[in-house]
Amino acid sequence: MEPSPEMLRKFMIFNPLAFERYNEMKSSGRRFVHYSTSEAAFYMIRSNRIRLRSSAVMNDFMEIEYGLTCLVRSWRGDNGALLRSTIDGMFPGTSEELAKLFDTWSPLFKEDTYIACLSEHENKEDDLGRLSMWRAYGGPSGVAVVVNPKVFLSVSEALSAFTSPVAYLTQDEFDTEFKRVVDNIVMTRDFLIGEGKQEFFNYLFQAFRSAVLCTKHPGFAEEKEWRIIYAPQYNKSELIERSVELIRGSPQIVYSIPFKDYPNKDFEGAELPKLINRIIIGPTQFPEELRAATVVLLEEANVPDAASKVVISSIPLRQ
Template sequence: MSEEQNFDRLARIFHPHQMKKRDKAKNDGLRFIHYTSPDAAMKMIVNEEVWMRKSTTMNDFSEIEHGLACLDNVWNTGQHERFRSVLQRCFPGLPDEIEAEFRTWRPHLQVQTYLTCISEHLGGDEDKYGRLSMWRAYGGIGVVLNPAAFMGTTDALATYSSPVRYQDVEEFAAAFNDLVDHIEHESDFIAARERHLVKWFGFMMLRYAVLCTKHPAFVEELEWRIFHSPTYHASEKVTKSVETIRGIPQPVCKIPLKNDARVGLANLEVNELVERIIIGPTPDPWVQAEAFVMALESKGVPNAHERVYVTNIPLRQ
């Protein structure tokens, strides 16, 4: 088995939910949509960049806290002991190392994580109307995105995408126990891998659990998160600046929409990334449609008018 195959197998052991969802997304040709304000959507196209905001400034103030509460419950109730026992048999002392690293980085996950959120786009009526609950929560523009941009494996941006798991504390604990069953079943394979690699996967399992677990009441959002933690893993390509959003000055991390074949960055240019712009319930939709067509044309997008769609959903005020 090649090094790449070993890495993939470890990913499927420690991140089964994420890998299954990614496989399904690829097999089904799933697209994604970013619901946002007209101003943010226009800046994304004109400036050729995607903004990531601190988790503490996001729409749901508990973006990270819920995942932490679910993980803390597993540890506080002793349900983590079997996880420790399995890894201890593979590599003596490794569970302590993973937990120590997580404790070190936990505060950074809480206050130094930058996120942007996308949603699974189901096509059909959603191509015509979008999803009403998302219009109400996040804004009047939906930018439908080429999924290839989120399925790459490069570390050049130190920015990663993952599907969200919608679980309460009890559901999270049950899923954690299922995960440990899988780790135990694969323990011989794990023990034959390099210690530092297994340690990294163990830490990342905890990191993803915190960053990508959300209250089940939000399940209709079908969210995937794009996240970046510059204090943990920085990228020279991701820039940081202070921007004012809804009257609040705040630090923002920016992903450049530029391809770079040397480091494996592809499908990021506006013409490749933006498949469709859906204008939802918002003032002056046809004026905005004209503006977005002009913005796309300025970036060399051919037949830009065919990528902009007005839903004509009435705006309730």
């Protein structure tokens, strides 16, 4: 489904950086890629679903805290003061309500957020993959699952989850982006008042939530990450399944999104035969054996031309 002009306008007002990244990704022709261990890739294909894991067990356990710290500092600074005076002038008492609601929810941003990570994939990476990602996520036998981007960039309410680009920002850069949102609100004040307080409040709170969940230290910028985000206490979906899985020897609660289309809800392109573009076998001791097994998995999943879609990276990385 194509978003309405009003929806696009509000997206541009409250999430200008993400709006630009979405448009750039759509026009670039790039795909997404999920770097993982071969075990995780095996589970994904065989089970026909992708797992979302708690943000508390992500590689960089400070990720959520970093975004939260950036937002709090901006809120307490000059730009935050300007935002508070602006929104209270539009809807009296809004800044206090927003602060109270945010304080209530902020502990759950880590405790009740489940994430699957994707990276932008360049055409030039089709044969080798990306060395830094093999090192970070491949383990002794890494696999990169390259997927077509359509379903991740679509507008649909089929699942109570959303896909967002990650912003790699210093505090000063975060302040600049925060100020962009404030300026946008000032410039569109009459339009936003006409939309009503609740609509305005919901969009601003969601912008704050996204800023916390999708801001990372600029040292990670080479990952070019996008996140699939689900928070069951915030917005539960009957289509996303909870289970307890053993991951690297540790039991964890995970939520799984089936690779299934919901055409009546404008959610298409998620089924494996259409979703998988190619698979790159990373540096490993037995690459030919892993490739052969992966081809069989894809054939069992009815992915067409499976053998032509699985390649072995020739990067000479020692594990």
